[in-house]
């Protein structure tokens with residue numbers, strides 16, 4: 001793999017380290033740093049402007065155990081499949097492929113029924129979750145905003161990789177659709193968190209106090225997300 005630095009020099013360290021690696025320029029003057037891009041399943045090396053190829057290779061090799069361990073820990077990505085159980089807005093549902101029927105995707109007791117061809121099942125389930133998430137998350141967030149006496153201009157559902165939610169200065173909130181697959185406590189916690197940002201733009205003591213006012217059991221949902229949030233990335 002060829003790597004380009006801000007200085008314009010090109011390093012080829014794939015051979016030297018024996019694996020693919022993404023190299024990006026670092027804002028730091030002298031510090032090298034590594035992280036794992038869990039979506040691409042690849043290590044990312046941030047290289048300062050005047051770093052030699054040798055130093056970059058050595059740094060990666062020194063951290064190879066950590067890289068390999070981190071890559072192994074990324075769950076395999078999969079599609080939604082017929083017969084598997086998912087948690088949707090806190091309700092356990094079994095995905096049930098109904099090719100003979102019409103009607104898209106619908107819930108029947110404890111089943112999430114999906115019509116159409118098998119090759120479209122994953123896409124249909126995902127689209128359904130996104131659509132429902134838009135409705136449900138807008139409802140919850142509007143209610144919380146009202147409780148807080150703040151104006152919420154809108155809610156969007158995104159496929160963000162790095163954040164579960166975000167609140168803009170224009171009072172617009174974005175959520176990742178994957179949160180729909182988390183336990184209800186986590187959904188409620190995240191909504192309380194983002195809505196609390198309508199009032200406090202930081203993570204100060206006042207902010208957390210506000211979260212607790214909106215959702216007193218927030219801690220449980222918060223801890224689940226911290227510990228298990230990565231598992232929500234299993235679906236592609």
Ligand SMILES: [Zn+2]
Nearest residue numbers: 193197202203
């Ligand atoms: Zn926040």
